[in-house]
Amino acid sequence: MTIEDVRKVILNILADIAPDEDISSIDDNTKLRDQIDLDSMDFLDIVMELRKRFNIEVPEKDYEHLATMAGCVSYLTPLLKDRQLAS
Amino acid sequence: MRYDTIIIGAGLSGLAAGIRLAMFDKKVCIVEKHSEIGGLNSFYVRKNRTFDVGLHAMTNFTPKGVRSSPLGKLLKQLRFSHDDFRLCQQDMSEIRFPEKSLKFTNDFEFFRQEVAETFPDQIDGFNKLVEKILSFDELNLDDADCLSSRPVLESYISNPVLIDMLFCPLMYYGNAREGDMDFYQFVIMFKSIFVEGFSKPQGGMPYILNLLAEKFEHLGGELRMGNGIKTINAKQETVCSVTLENEEELETTAVLSSMGYVETLNRCQPELAEAGACETGQVSFMESLFVVDQKPRDLGYDKSIVFFSTQSRFDYKVPGDLIDISSGVLCCSNNFQYPQPPEEGLIRLTNLAHFGKWDGLPRKDYIAAKKECRAQALDALFTFFPDFRDNVVFLDSFTPKTIKKYTGHINGAVYGSPQKIKNGKTPVKNLYICGTDQGFLGIIGATLSGISMANLHLLQ
Numbered sequence: 001m002t003i004e005d006v007r008k009v010i011l012n013i014l015a016d017i018a019p020d021e022d023i024s025s026i027d028d029n030t031k032l033r034d035q036i037d038l039d040s041m042d043f044l045d046i047v048m049e050l051r052k053r054f055n056i057e058v059p060e061k062d063y064e065h066l067a068t069m070a071g072c073v074s075y076l077t078p079l080l081k082d083r084q085l086a087s
Numbered sequence: 088m089r090y091d092t093i094i095i096g097a098g099l100s101g102l103a104a105g106i107r108l109a110m111f112d113k114k115v116c117i118v119e120k121h122s123e124i125g126g127l128n129s130f131y132v133r134k135n136r137t138f139d140v141g142l143h144a145m146t147n148f149t150p151k152g153v154r155s156s157p158l159g160k161l162l163k164q165l166r167f168s169h170d171d172f173r174l175c176q177q178d179m180s181e182i183r184f185p186e187k188s189l190k191f192t193n194d195f196e197f198f199r200q201e202v203a204e205t206f207p208d209q210i211d212g213f214n215k216l217v218e219k220i221l222s223f224d225e226l227n228l229d230d231a232d233c234l235s236s237r238p239v240l241e242s243y244i245s246n247p248v249l250i251d252m253l254f255c256p257l258m259y260y261g262n263a264r265e266g267d268m269d270f271y272q273f274v275i276m277f278k279s280i281f282v283e284g285f286s287k288p289q290g291g292m293p294y295i296l297n298l299l300a301e302k303f304e305h306l307g308g309e310l311r312m313g314n315g316i317k318t319i320n321a322k323q324e325t326v327c328s329v330t331l332e333n334e335e336e337l338e339t340t341a342v343l344s345s346m347g348y349v350e351t352l353n354r355c356q357p358e359l360a361e362a363g364a365c366e367t368g369q370v371s372f373m374e375s376l377f378v379v380d381q382k383p384r385d386l387g388y389d390k391s392i393v394f395f396s397t398q399s400r401f402d403y404k405v406p407g408d409l410i411d412i413s414s415g416v417l418c419c420s421n422n423f424q425y426p427q428p429p430e431e432g433l434i435r436l437t438n439l440a441h442f443g444k445w446d447g448l449p450r451k452d453y454i455a456a457k458k459e460c461r462a463q464a465l466d467a468l469f470t471f472f473p474d475f476r477d478n479v480v481f482l483d484s485f486t487p488k489t490i491k492k493y494t495g496h497i498n499g500a501v502y503g504s505p506q507k508i509k510n511g512k513t514p515v516k517n518l519y520i521c522g523t524d525q526g527f528l529g530i531i532g533a534t535l536s537g538i539s540m541a542n543l544h545l546l547q
Contacts, residue, residue: 019168020151037154041164044542048111 003077005085010072013049017042028069050076054083089338090114092545093329095316096345098126098494099530100522102299103537104343106165108545109306116339117308118331120315120495124300126345127494127501127523128530130292133483136431138376139292140485141501143392143418143435146260146279147531148176148193148286156283157531164538171298175423177285177391182252183471184396189252193284206249216243221282225274229510234270251401256280256394258403259416259437261528263368263502265404272507272528279529285391287423295530315495316346318356325516330356341545345522345537347496348508361514368500369405371487373440375461378481379432383419387473388434393417397467403439410460411439412467434475438464442487442498457484502528511540519544 001009007028014023014036021036032038038046043063050056056079058066065075092108094101097119108115123129128141149156151169162169182189189205191198199217203210219239240250254268257276262268268276288295304310311331318330319342328338344351352362379386396414403414418435421428438460448456461484465476487499496503503523511519521540522533 016166018154018163019166020154020162039155039160041160041538041542044546045164048546052111 001080001083006073006077006080017045031067090116092341093339094343096126097124098345099533100537101345103534104541105303105308107538107541109308115308118311122313124296142292144285144287146529148284161534173289174286175289175425178422180392181390182255182394185399195282198281209244209246209249212243220274220277223274225271236268236270236273239270255401264505319354320356321515326518341517343519343521348520348524366504366506367497368504369498371440371442371499371501372437373410373486374437375484377434377479379475379478380480381432383421383432383434386475388419391422405441406439409444412464440487445486445488
């Protein structure tokens with residue numbers, strides 16, 4: 001998966017967990033919670049979706065890396081580099 | 088085969104928890120005793136008409152786009168769009184006492200103005216109370232101290248009638264305790280009714296319940312209807328299986344029960360000493376439904392919901408007799424902003440009732456008492472409101488006994504035990520409770536209860 005693919009993975013997850021949100025204009029360097037009103041329950045969902053879709057476990061101490069889109073991409077790209085977007 | 092979780096009860100909390108678990112590929116089965124889904128918020132059919140039970144209105148209305156509210160959280164967690172719920176807002180509701188009336192809508196400032204006009208000398212205190220309510224963290228699951236509402240209210244408001252008028256809707260819509268209310272419950276109810284407000288889903292309870300049940304099954308969840316739980320079995324104080332009424336045993340890693348705390352403990356094998364020591368709920372209701380041949384509005388009923396007391400002081404307690412006709416809730420289902428108005432007029436009247444008195448009646452007397460109590464309740468209502476008796480084309484009533492029969496809740500206690508188990512834990516490992524006895528009430532509250540207990544205990 002490329003960096004672009006990883007970004008797309010996150011967007012797909014966000015689209016699923018927040019169906020009423022406009023996610024097309026997300027700024028990569030602003031906190032996700034400030035842009036689309038995510039709370040701690042939603043972050044749990046992001047982590048659960050990563051587990052479900054890619055079998056990736058994100059330990060609680062690493063949740064902070066998921067605060068922004070840029071953070072998500074840099075944290076997840078090494079973990080997903082050998083995977084296909086379609087998986 | 089072994090389940091990850093067996094959920095007891097296909098009411099709103101059970102269905103919501105089921106959706107959360109199935110969404111993340113847990114092997115989950117909901118076991119429901121009744122042949123219909125819904126539990127305390129269900130529906131029934133008589134003479135080709137479908138009636139909701141439980142639902143007068145949904146509390147906690149917030150518009151599309153508000154995410155931090157209970158409704159917004161619920162929609163996100165279950166992955167529904169606001170439009171999926173097809174919510175139609177109320178017109179206007181009212182709290183009516185002798186000589187005093189407070190109206191409210193889904194705009195809180197309207198209510199604040201009503202209080203200011205009706206109780207001008209109390210508005211400063213009321214505003215301070217509102218500040219306290221808005222800054223209170225009522226959703227803290229760990230908070231163990233029991234603060235009562237009445238002393239808090241009395242410290243801000245000196246007129247007892249205003250205090251009773253505020254209590255009336257909040258108690259009727261979600262208080263398991265007689266006479267007073269835990270303050271965190273007061274805050275939950277105040278926000279859900281006055282600050283947020285009422286709506287009804289187009290299509291009523293069957294629509295909402297089917298929406299949840301379909302999503303649950305679509306995600307791979309299993310729903311077993313018409314088969315209750317006989318025992319919840321534990322080994323080494325950890326849950327291991329449940330035995331159904333047909334003697335079938337289902338193995339499971341965890342059980343999430345919405346049948347009530349004591350009701351759950353009573354079914355544990357080996358037996359639990361704790362079961363006998365728990366407080367059970369007593370508060371229940373009689374409700375009558377009247378299909379009328381005109382729009383309620385044309386009969387002089389223009390409010391969505393009216394909470395009334397025929398006495399200047401309102402007493403929320405289990406009556407000494409079959410029912411208490413001195414206060415009640417009147418719901419006109421037609422007076423919500425539906426895209427297409429309902430075909431028939433429907434008026435519902437709810438009064439406090441005593442389970443034991445109803446349960447003790449022989450069958451013949453029970454039928455007669457229903458008729459008699461309904462007539463008494465109408466007589467009391469018509470001291471305040473126009474008479475619609477000549478316009479009734481169909482009527483039906485249910486009592487605490489009916490509620491017990493279909494939901495299994497001890498005493499037909501609609502709001503469960505006064506003692507809530509906020510963290511959902513029981514003495515048995517991997518056995519948790521959700522729903523009415525966990526502490527979030529109402530349709531939105533029950534649904535959030537299922538979600539939060541699934542998240543807290545069964546997903547991480």
